[in-house]
Amino acid sequence: MDTKARILDAAEATFAQEGFDRASLRVITARAGVNLAAVHYHFGSKEALLEATVRRRLDPVNRERLERLDAVEAAAGAAAPALEPVLEAFLAPPILALAALGERGRLIAHLIARVYFEGGVEPRRVLVEQFREVVQRFAGALGRALPQLPPEEILRRLQYGIGVMTHVLADAPQIHRIAPVPLAEEDAETTLARVLAFVTAGMQAPAARPRASVARASAAR
């Protein structure tokens, strides 16, 4: 019965390191110490295995997000919730959960970011569906916390915040390599505090009216 779990662990590590397409089932099953056919027996296909791998890590994070949001809204009562606690409910679960997994957590974030950007049709669909409730709940809460902003602006800024989070978690650009000053490793709570400060301020920015003068474009009309 732990065959399934062994496959999941090996698949997680391999998918994260190599990417979905480059990761072969032969490598995964060898790493797990199980037979090649076990993947199809237990999961059905390589794509379904990816889906299971992602869900195992993402489901608890999204659940905790909603729980935290429940708590924030309950504390606010009938009043509008404050902005920062709402954002913290969104950002803290993935940052803390992945940090708790150490180096493996970074790989997992990398994997999820990959699926987010690339990914076959099916895994991406699963990922997006997975986010539907989360996005809708948080969009509502942010709208109440920022009543001066139109709903459309709220959604776009939430998307920006997701971009920051994804980027930070996946450590995508490996900016350390080219940074003019050395960037020390920092613990999860410091990361969270930094990201929270940035996103909170960004969310509170005055609504940008569309303006044509700001850009002296070169190639745009």
Added chain:
Amino acid sequence: MDTKARILDAAEATFAQEGFDRASLRVITARAGVNLAAVHYHFGSKEALLEATVRRRLDPVNRERLERLDAVEAAAGAAAPALEPVLEAFLAPPILALAALGERGRLIAHLIARVYFEGGVEPRRVLVEQFREVVQRFAGALGRALPQLPPEEILRRLQYGIGVMTHVLADAPQIHRIAPVPLAEEDAETTLARVLAFVTAGMQAPAARPRASVARASAAR
């Protein structure tokens, strides 16, 4: 001689739609109307073709970034440049250039984001090297525009800004699909104004001191 250009166009479209691994040279060459072996004759390998594809679009953008930054710094003279123009010099070139390419521009952004996250060792190295000068120049300018922030904080916030930009350009989450309100298509200058407002405000956030009390973590120590 236009064989090379035809291959580049076809490769760009195919890589962007399918991803590097899934895009086969047979599809690319068929789309370009050239012989399969032409790729190796003109580029050497599939990976080198990806590299050429990315460079063709990214080089002009990074060049324009530096030119704009030159102009901003020249206008400021000996004084510190203002924050927003610096950020605009960073954000406007990719947003406007890709928008000028229409639907294809979105695909290209998607492709670059992919390489950024996944990517073989070599293409990613190229991408990172490509950014070295840009990151260093902008980190310096941002440091002068925000003298109250330590250099490390500057770099991290620049990384956050890159995350926002990458996410917006690549339209990664296809958040439209799950948005509670319909999100209208917007032109590039509106997008730029929105992103600029968000990132400018985020950059100006008060420096977050590491604090342990903010997070009542569930799984983290």
Added chain:
DNA sequence: CTATCATTCAAACGTTTGTTTGAAACGCCC
């Protein structure tokens, strides 16, 4: 102990892949 189910295993299947090869076609200069 036997029958029945779930699980594991080695082997093979058919496809597709990036790459290589050697000859054919082309364009250009003297």
Added chain:
DNA sequence: GGGCGTTTCAAACAAACGTTTGAATGATAG
């Protein structure tokens, strides 16, 4: 216009892939 370097072409190569198969093995219940 013959010769030469560049470019194109069809064909083949070996390797790797996800998936399937059918028998062997294990555990469970009657």
